Amino acid sequence: MLAVCVNEFGGPEVLSLEEVPEPVAGRDQALIEVESAGVNYGDILVRRGEYFGRRALPVIPGWEVVGTAMSADPGGAFSAGDRVVALLDGNGYAERVAAPARDVVRVPDHASDQVALAMVIQGATAWRLLENFAPGQSVLVSGAGSGVTHLMIQLARIRGASEVAVVSSGEEKSDRALELGADLVVQPRGDGNLKEQVAEELDGRRFDLAIDMVGGETLQAMLRALRPGGRAVIYGVAGGEPAKVNTGALLKNGLTVSGLWLGHSEGWSLREIMTGLFELVEAGQLTPTLGPVFPLARADDAHRAVEARTGVGKVVLDCRNP
Numbered sequence: 593m594l595a596v597c598v599n600e601f602g603g604p605e606v607l608s609l610e611e612v613p614e615p616v617a618g619r620d621q622a623l624i625e626v627e628s629a630g631v632n633y634g635d636i637l638v639r640r641g642e643y644f645g646r647r648a649l650p651v652i653p654g655w656e657v658v659g660t661a662m663s664a665d666p667g668g669a670f671s672a673g674d675r676v677v678a679l680l681d682g683n684g685y686a687e688r689v690a691a692p693a694r695d696v697v698r699v700p701d702h703a704s705d706q707v708a709l710a711m712v713i714q715g716a717t718a719w720r721l722l723e724n725f726a727p728g729q730s731v732l733v734s735g736a737g738s739g740v741t742h743l744m745i746q747l748a749r750i751r752g753a754s755e756v757a758v759v760s761s762g763e764e765k766s767d768r769a770l771e772l773g774a775d776l777v778v779q780p781r782g783d784g785n786l787k788e789q790v791a792e793e794l795d796g797r798r799f800d801l802a803i804d805m806v807g808g809e810t811l812q813a814m815l816r817a818l819r820p821g822g823r824a825v826i827y828g829v830a831g832g833e834p835a836k837v838n839t840g841a842l843l844k845n846g847l848t849v850s851g852l853w854l855g856h857s858e859g860w861s862l863r864e865i866m867t868g869l870f871e872l873v874e875a876g877q878l879t880p881t882l883g884p885v886f887p888l889a890r891a892d893d894a895h896r897a898v899e900a901r902t903g904v905g906k907v908v909l910d911c912r913n914p
């Protein structure tokens with residue numbers, strides 16, 4: 593079968609379509625005939641050799657696919673021939689994959705391939721980041737162009753947020769965030785002191801929750817905007833620089849800072865979360881931002897589109913027409 597391989601770390605040009613051996617389903621795994629594979633920001637990090645120290649080569653990127661189950665789930669959650677999405681531990685940019693059966697979920701007829709893929713990593717992450725969010729609370733998030741942010745804005749509104757604010761890096765992205773339900777988009781000028789500019793634009797507002805995936809000064813600015821007793825959750829360091837956190841300020845203001853990574857599978861169920869997400873999609877309450885579809889052979893262009901940071905939406909590879 594065909595798959596997109598990384599044989600050396602580097603730019604998008606290292607992604608090469610190659611003939612590779614068919615996957616073999618191990619214990620508690622299911623084979624899937626892949627129709628489309630989702631492209632995530634984390635795939636870029638895998639390609640560059642920057643993903644949590646994963647340096648083994650060759651590697652086939654891709655953590656989510658939609659397609660047809662080739663065998664039934666022993667637990668009865670899906671049958672052979674069902675249209676399913678799956679969360680994988682890699683190898684998704686391929687014509688067929690072996691997926692952990694517990695993370696294979698049937699796709700309702702109303703959801704297109706692209707919508708279904710937007711619900712896997714981006715949807716489950718957004719859902720989990722807001723797990724302990726209570727009605728009436730306020731939230732400040734970073735990354736106005738991020739697919740996770742677009743879903744989080746809508747989920748926070750559905751859960752009765754009193755205020756949703758976003759730290760953005762571009763005007764076009766700000767418009768989309770406002771359209772999806774953000775009350776306020778803070779747009780630092782890109783020169784001078786980012787922390788002061790964010791504070792100025794927030795105009796004294798204080799938040800119950802800050803959710804960050806940029807790191808560095810952005811996270812520092814967001815921590816300053818928390819009310820006493822507030823919480824921050826970190827789920828990415830897209831800016832490349834982890835923030836230096838003033839632990840004295842955490843102590844003085846009673847703040848909690850935690851991390852969230854979907855790779856920790858304990859304590860949550862993808863099936864339960866995706867059921868909730870698909871219900872909201874069907875009800876017209878949740879709309880992912882959808883981006884371009886590329887043939888599997890053009891995974892390099894798909895990566896370029898994600899890296900361009902134009903806020904393009906969910907980018908997908910068509911694996912039926914490699």
Ligand SMILES: NC(=O)c1ccc[n+]([C@@H]2O[C@H](COP(=O)([O-])OP(=O)(O)OC[C@H]3O[C@@H](n4cnc5c(N)ncnc54)[C@H](OP(=O)(O)O)[C@@H]3O)[C@@H](O)[C@H]2O)c1
Nearest residue numbers: 633735736737738739740761805827828830831852853854
């Ligand atoms: N912890 C987890 O389990 C988990 C799960 C999913 C995603 N993530 C992380 O969450 C982030 C967003 O994922 P996504 O799927 O929503 O990606 P996406 O739609 O491709 O958006 C990428 C985001 O990263 C930001 N970004 C990229 N390069 C940056 C830089 N140099 N400095 C500052 N911001 C930068 C962009 O900010 P602008 O909008 O301002 O351009 C954009 O919002 C990624 O860092 C990803 O690795 C983590």
